[in-house]
Amino acid sequence: MTDVKKYLLVAIPVPIREAFIYLPKHSLLDCTIGSRVSVPFGNRELTGVVIGHTEENSIDSSKLRAIHQVLDNQALLSADLLSLCRWTSDYYCHPIGEVIFSTLPPLLRTNTALPAERTWLLTTEGKGLPSSALARSPKQQEIVNYLLENAALDDETVTASTFSKSALQTLKEKGLIYRAEKKAVASKAVNQLLNETPLHLTGEQHAAIEKVRHHEFGTYLLHGITGSGKTEIYLQLVARALQSGCQALVLIPEIGLSPQTVTRFRKRFAVTIVEMHSEVSAAQRAKNWLAAKHGHAQIVIGTRLSIFSDLHKPGIIIVDEEHDSSYKQQDGFRYSARDCAIYRARQHNIPVILGSATPSFESLNNAATGRYHHLILKRRAGTTPPAEIEMVDLRGQALTSGLSEQSLSAIKAVTEKGGQALVFLNRKGFASSQMCHSCGWVSTCSHCSASMTVHSRPKRLHCHQCDRRQTLPTLCPNCGSNDIDVHGVGTEQLEDSLVNALPGVPVVRIDRDSTRNKSTLKSKLAMVETGESCVLIGTQMLAKGHHFPKLNLVVIVDADQGFLNPDFRALEKIGQLLIQVAGRAGREGAVGKVLVQSHRPDHPMLELLVRKGYFALAKALMQQRHNSALPPYWHCVLIRAESKRRENAEDLLKLFAHCYREHFAYSAETQLVGPLPSPMEKINDRFRFQLMIKSSERKQLKYVLEKLISAADQNSLSKRVRWSIDIDPAET
Numbered sequence: 001m002t003d004v005k006k007y008l009l010v011a012i013p014v015p016i017r018e019a020f021i022y023l024p025k026h027s028l029l030d031c032t033i034g035s036r037v038s039v040p041f042g043n044r045e046l047t048g049v050v051i052g053h054t055e056e057n058s059i060d061s062s063k064l065r066a067i068h069q070v071l072d073n074q075a076l077l078s079a080d081l082l083s084l085c086r087w088t089s090d091y092y093c094h095p096i097g098e099v100i101f102s103t104l105p106p107l108l109r110t111n112t113a114l115p116a117e118r119t120w121l122l123t124t125e126g127k128g129l130p131s132s133a134l135a136r137s138p139k140q141q142e143i144v145n146y147l148l149e150n151a152a153l154d155d156e157t158v159t160a161s162t163f164s165k166s167a168l169q170t171l172k173e174k175g176l177i178y179r180a181e182k183k184a185v186a187s188k189a190v191n192q193l194l195n196e197t198p199l200h201l202t203g204e205q206h207a208a209i210e211k212v213r214h215h216e217f218g219t220y221l222l223h224g225i226t227g228s229g230k231t232e233i234y235l236q237l238v239a240r241a242l243q244s245g246c247q248a249l250v251l252i253p254e255i256g257l258s259p260q261t262v263t264r265f266r267k268r269f270a271v272t273i274v275e276m277h278s279e280v281s282a283a284q285r286a287k288n289w290l291a292a293k294h295g296h297a298q299i300v301i302g303t304r305l306s307i308f309s310d311l312h313k314p315g316i317i318i319v320d321e322e323h324d325s326s327y328k329q330q331d332g333f334r335y336s337a338r339d340c341a342i343y344r345a346r347q348h349n350i351p352v353i354l355g356s357a358t359p360s361f362e363s364l365n366n367a368a369t370g371r372y373h374h375l376i377l378k379r380r381a382g383t384t385p386p387a388e389i390e391m392v393d394l395r396g397q398a399l400t401s402g403l404s405e406q407s408l409s410a411i412k413a414v415t416e417k418g419g420q421a422l423v424f425l426n427r428k429g430f431a432s433s434q435m436c437h438s439c440g441w442v443s444t445c446s447h448c449s450a451s452m453t454v455h456s457r458p459k460r461l462h463c464h465q466c467d468r469r470q471t472l473p474t475l476c477p478n479c480g481s482n483d484i485d486v487h488g489v490g491t492e493q494l495e496d497s498l499v500n501a502l503p504g505v506p507v508v509r510i511d512r513d514s515t516r517n518k519s520t521l522k523s524k525l526a527m528v529e530t531g532e533s534c535v536l537i538g539t540q541m542l543a544k545g546h547h548f549p550k551l552n553l554v555v556i557v558d559a560d561q562g563f564l565n566p567d568f569r570a571l572e573k574i575g576q577l578l579i580q581v582a583g584r585a586g587r588e589g590a591v592g593k594v595l596v597q598s599h600r601p602d603h604p605m606l607e608l609l610v611r612k613g614y615f616a617l618a619k620a621l622m623q624q625r626h627n628s629a630l631p632p633y634w635h636c637v638l639i640r641a642e643s644k645r646r647e648n649a650e651d652l653l654k655l656f657a658h659c660y661r662e663h664f665a666y667s668a669e670t671q672l673v674g675p676l677p678s679p680m681e682k683i684n685d686r687f688r689f690q691l692m693i694k695s696s697e698r699k700q701l702k703y704v705l706e707k708l709i710s711a712a713d714q715n716s717l718s719k720r721v722r723w724s725i726d727i728d729p730a731e732t
Ligand SMILES: [Zn+2]
Pocket: 436, 437, 438, 439, 440, 441, 476, 477, 478, 479, 480, 481
């Protein structure tokens, strides 16, 4: 059979939408699809990935160049992973080369050879060895015994154990053992998989598990209140997948949750579990990625990037806290790991579980239309009743660092009884700005349209947009007055004030500033987990899934924060945050109470949330979205542009708007909003604008984008302005 295909399609990490065409070095047969190659690119040499063979070529053949070298004999990226990359590249309008290279572990993006994964096995003679044969060589006997029990001995095990390397060599020379390529782990019996007995299930949990069909595609929205036992459902579903020799992929929203999740899974399963997130060292990440690819690891736990793990035989995907906006990458390749998870599950014909106490409106809508199965858990798994939520009206009250008298005495009462309290404030630093009472000067950043945060340790002003730092003025830089003060309580100020108010009670502040290194966060969390009486001060970081068994009280300092946010998702996010924070209280027998401080306690949406819960709030807000033609009912794309020259950014978007009007002005299925300045109009001296296009039809939106992209390609402004396309944006 003759191969009519002559050319290679190679993805290269450069911001050009198409793949590149190269000639093979010798024959096309040497260049497996999915393998890395080194190619000449301009006067550089780059690593690329072969994504296809083709017979078409629009370029003059004499100008084509041949690849330099094939780097992998076998495909590094499986056909499934490549098809995921191609789909995401197309769906999110992002260059295929950048998609592949931003999702591969950093070490594998280069031309380094893959580490050989080999193991020791017994030969037939080795297996049939009489038990007394090695009586004089206990070190050799030890190895043979291990192999008789475990079938294979990995290099990692040799390094970690006291096995003698010379004994291994001697056994090899005697023909009793041999080296071989590692094989994927075979399926195990239930009793070999588990380290502990699964928990007894409630009726609701049992019913939920029964509904999930294995070896069949299905998206399941596991919608359960905090404390309803979603984790146990994950564990038991993963066990079912492992029993049939499949792997499980578990996505978590935050690196900080990784240790706790991995510990929980290790306690349950006697299988290889690997972590995949940006804090895993480069060498380890490449190893973990390959272990998942070859089936040496059965469970992969990771943040959004782990959705691009190549899996040998996936059996289930779990997305915990599916509503969390961290599943959407906010810069560069702007993909949603949750939405990719659904694509992957369909690709492999397996179930995907989206778990949350506060599901995203997208998922609630998909459940309502029957696209997702809706599994609801209404009851807590233990005997603890859910925490009681109470509003605290702040109007006209004297406040101590943002805390009302009622909240402060509730915190005192809890700590006096030896309990724990969490004070939630989503504002880092000492204060959000500095202000002059004489002339009205405010500490705004001269490079951004943001105020500079006041820090007390060390004393300085800090811009959280561009990271610039300045010394803290003691006199007004504008009029010289010493009548300057701070505005907007931050976590540092709250900490000082609580330390003063509660002598002898440990106050633990957990935010990005206080936990810059991993071990500080770990030790702070460990201290809270001992259950000793203390007050925790936390930002958004703490709202996500952390488990504080002894927490009796939660105070939400400023429920109004975010009401002024123009983002159409602002209220959805406030609702999720309040319920998630409240859910930290009242676990494991501790009676929980949540105090929600607000200047607008009669805000109808806040009232609805407190009285009737998240689902009622979601229904009301979703009705509003429906009326305003917004997601989840309409689809939306945001085009952002930024430039040091204000008019350039705005003009490029005006060009898009013009092109849109030319083609779609009379379309009832699409709408255009903008161009408008972005909510943060200037960051680091760059002016930012945005344009939103909405459509009731996804296909139509895609069609509009194609028109706009080709208009951009023909206009030189698009080369001078930094601009991006964000499909299904998480932040507008
Ligand atoms: Zn002044």
